[in-house]
Each structure stands twice: as structure tokens, then as C-alpha cells.
Amino acid sequence: MDFEPRATRKDITGAVSNPEFFNYGVEAYEACKKGALTSDIIDEQKKVQEADLVIFQFPLYWFSMPAILKGWMDRVLCQGFAFDIPGFYDSGFLKNKLALLSLTTGGTAEMYMKTGVSGDYRYFLWPLQHGALHFCGFKVLAPQISFAPEIASEEERKAMVASWAQRLKTIWEEEPIDCTPPWYFGQ
Numbered sequence: 001m002d003f004e005p006r007a008t009r010k011d012i013t014g015a016v017s018n019p020e021f022f023n024y025g026v027e028a029y030e031a032c033k034k035g036a037l038t039s040d041i042i043d044e045q046k047k048v049q050e051a052d053l054v055i056f057q058f059p060l061y062w063f064s065m066p067a068i069l070k071g072w073m074d075r076v077l078c079q080g081f082a083f084d085i086p087g088f089y090d091s092g093f094l095k096n097k098l099a100l101l102s103l104t105t106g107g108t109a110e111m112y113m114k115t116g117v118s119g120d121y122r123y124f125l126w127p128l129q130h131g132a133l134h135f136c137g138f139k140v141l142a143p144q145i146s147f148a149p150e151i152a153s154e155e156e157r158k159a160m161v162a163s164w165a166q167r168l169k170t171i172w173e174e175e176p177i178d179c180t181p182p183w184y185f186g187q
Contacts, residue, residue: 004040005071011038025079032080044076053098053171054138060105063124073132082136092137098176099138101128102145102164109147121145122184130179139176 007024009016012031016022031037037045048054058065065073079085083092105112105121112121121143129140144167146160177183 003044003068003072005068005075007071007074011041011075012036013038028075029079032078037078041075041078044072045081048076048082048094048097051097053100053141055100055102057102058104060103060124063118065128077132077136088135088137090137092135095137095139097138098141099129099133100141100171101125101133101143103143104146104149106150107148108151109145112145112147126184129177130184134179140179141171141174142177 007028009022009024009027011024012027013036014031014034016027017030018026028037035042056065056069058069061067064070077083077094082094087093107118110116111118114120125143129143133140144164146164149157149160152160
């Protein structure tokens with residue numbers, strides 16, 4: 001869809017509140033309140049508003065999401081739309097919605113265990129699930145992680161797809177995770 005991931009002055013239509021010192025967060029917040037964000041942002045915000053569940057599907061890049069997805073979050077989940085101060089975490093504006101990260105890794109499941117070379121996968125989920133999604137109010141479902149599909153056998157890849165398809169059939173019955181430090185880092 002050629003979504004522009006860079007957050008710039010071009011995201012605000014019309015005059016900015018402080019033309020002498022451009023602060024993206026402040027200006028996006030003011031533009032959101034005035035309905036003065038660009039149409040690509042507003043279109044994406046409408047999709048989020050209409051959704052009961054938002055699934056973020058992506059390959060893991062450097063223990064995080066690809067830059068284009070980060071840019072989507074920066075531009076779409078802005079203050080005034082997804083949260084406010086106060087009005088975050090359990091009071092975030094998206095509190096009646098579910099979110100789920102569905103991702104693939106380059107490394108095997110063993111690499112993402114507490115004793116693995118990369119550490120527990122929950123460590124890298126903290127900023128994504130808690131710091132972004134839960135901050136905006138989403139109730140976060142357990143992630144769907146397909147470990148190392150590129151090096152998996154054809155049979156293992158088919159099992160990954162079948163597992164995901166089966167989960168989607170009962171997704172509405174799932175309970176959100178407890179989006180608190182103990183879920184990510186243990187007791």
C-alpha cells in the first residue's frame with residue numbers, strides 16, 4: 001500500500017501551532033483534535049476504529065518490528081487518537097479492542113528461551129506489547145510466533161500454518177495476557 005512510515009510536518013494539514021519550533025508529537029496531537037491529519041493517517045485510524053481485533057503480522061527485525069510498522073504506529077497511534085495524558089494503559093482510547101502480534105523469526109525456538117542465546121522472547125515483546133499496544137489501551141493476546149520458517153522443513157512450515165489457522169478459529173475465546181512486568185520478566 002506504499003504507506004509512508006516517516007513522521008514529518010507533512011502529516012499535518014494547514015497551520016501548525018508553533019511554526020518556529022516543530023514538535024511532531026505536539027503538532028500531531030493538535031492536528032488530531034482539529035481533524036487536520038493527512039488522509040492516509042485518518043484512513044488507517046478508521047480501520048483501527050472499526051476493528052475488534054488488530055493483528056500485526058511481521059518478520060522480527062533486530063528484536064523488534066520492521067521500520068515501516070514502527071512508522072505506522074508512530075503516525076497512526078498518535079496522542080488524541082489512541083491515548084492521552086491521562087488516558088493510557090487500561091484507560092487508553094483503544095481499550096475495547098484486542099491486539100495480537102503474529103511474527104516470524106530467523107532463529108529457532110531454542111534460541112528464544114531464557115537459557116537461549118537470544119534470551120526469552122518475552123523480553124523483546126515488552127516494548128511492543130506493553131509499551132505500544134497496551135499503552136494505547138489494547139487488550140493484548142498471546143503472540144503467535146513462527147520460529148525460523150526459512151530453515152524449517154516443508155512439514156514444519158505446514159504445521160505452523162495449520163496451528164495459526166486453528167488458533168484463529170477460536171481466537172474470540174482467548175483471554176488477554178496479563179500485560180505486567182511479571183508476565184514478561186518473571187517474578
